[in-house]
Amino acid sequence: MQQLISISDIRLREDESPSCASDPVFPVAENLCRVVSNEWVNPEYKHLVLDAPPTALTAKPGQFFHLACPPADDQTAFLRRPMSLYRVSPDRGQIEFLYKVQGVGTRGLAFLEAGDTLDALGPVGRGFTLPEGAQHVLLLARGVGLATLAPLAEFAVAQGAAVTALLSARSRGLVMSADYLREVGAQIRIVTDDENNSDVVHVEQLIREVHAQRPFDLLATCGSNRLLILLQQLAKAFGIPGQTALEQHMGCALGACFACVRAFRKPGADTQLTYRRVCCDGPVFDLQETVSW
Template identity: 30%
Template structure:
């Protein structure tokens, strides 16, 4: 979890715009902008003061401008009543926002070659990361994908800020037909990539992790799990993650993540509590010369 405490703000909407198939809202939130680190997200109250929609909606931060009054832009797709309400906001409306939340992407100490892999709206948090990496002298290459051309987020911007930007679509309407992981090995080879950063659906992250492991390079993944509170209380976003000690624990994506080391995430067990996870029924502790069965916590 980030060591920077989040703040709650009543933030005026600056702009609401359409970006490809997505909506983007920019709010004035200087307290969040000055604390933000790439990979963190915000929690936004929806429906207004008297709404029955009690839970906040979590959104990755796409762009921050601390020097322009402290603005924060987030991206979303209309999927239900909450996001439909957000899409109807206009300039000067007020949004109740909490942030920045979550564990950010770790940045390399020295300049290295980085490939950033994003699927759909999952590409959004990779753009502030790209700027942070460039400031450290790193080479940045993008691999962006989507179901169709309209679902590939901001490919033009990616080409402007990175050395290369490779695009894939499921239907072949833009770039290479296929998935981002189909072209990732070629990009790693051509760019001599030292590290992979990825954000998108869990199947994409699993495959990207497999590619990175074949090349023997580290991968940092930002998981897209459904969150209800954003503060670690509700436990709705837990995923099985292997710790440094080799023991699997149910990690909360909102506070222990959303960024994890890719090889530590047990992708095939997401949505379950593995039998060997700490606290699971029948879990046996290792150490002390004997196994000690622990009851479920």
């Protein structure tokens, strides 16, 4: 079963309440997906692969799905959980998620087995965009943020851009997505806390060295406040655009409940703030307009 709606169908009239700016044009469906596999990739994260209906296969890098997580240990997640797209494979009819098992919702997901059904509403939100003629893209993320950025690497390479992915984690054993990124053609750099090379000073030095050899056209990040601040500074220094994907608790994920509102800088302003919904105005936002947390 797949109940299909247009995102514009849930837009409130302008005289009732503010709507998401420049309403996105993409279909949203309640997709009943069959679990193909749900395997541990390390002690904290699992990789979920789903057979999905056609609408789900239109998902773009940076978009997400709102998952109806099953119960876990007699506890139920009453609200759906937003989950970033890790990979979409239209040729195989599959979508994939990489998630950390830490709360009621993700513990429920961890119990899913091959053949089970998962209700995934989506694809939802605004994803990444490449500057016209982009030749080199930097992906910088830590932990599960790597899952959100991975589809951007595949998309950028398909558009003819080179991709450098700088992956940060506590240890080598917790580095994720490296094989996937190499498979799609990205150049990988890994830094870890254990190796004492993941501090901001060293990461900045690495980025500047790579940029000097082959300038970046876009900087993208997800999942770390300190990395966000670093890229904001570097994007200004290099004079190039940047984008960041944000994580946020949500209610409806369709812009109606206002549960995911956050402050952002107004375009071109350092001190003036506006407020936007992460679900439908994002979750991908301009790097310089994003307020650190």
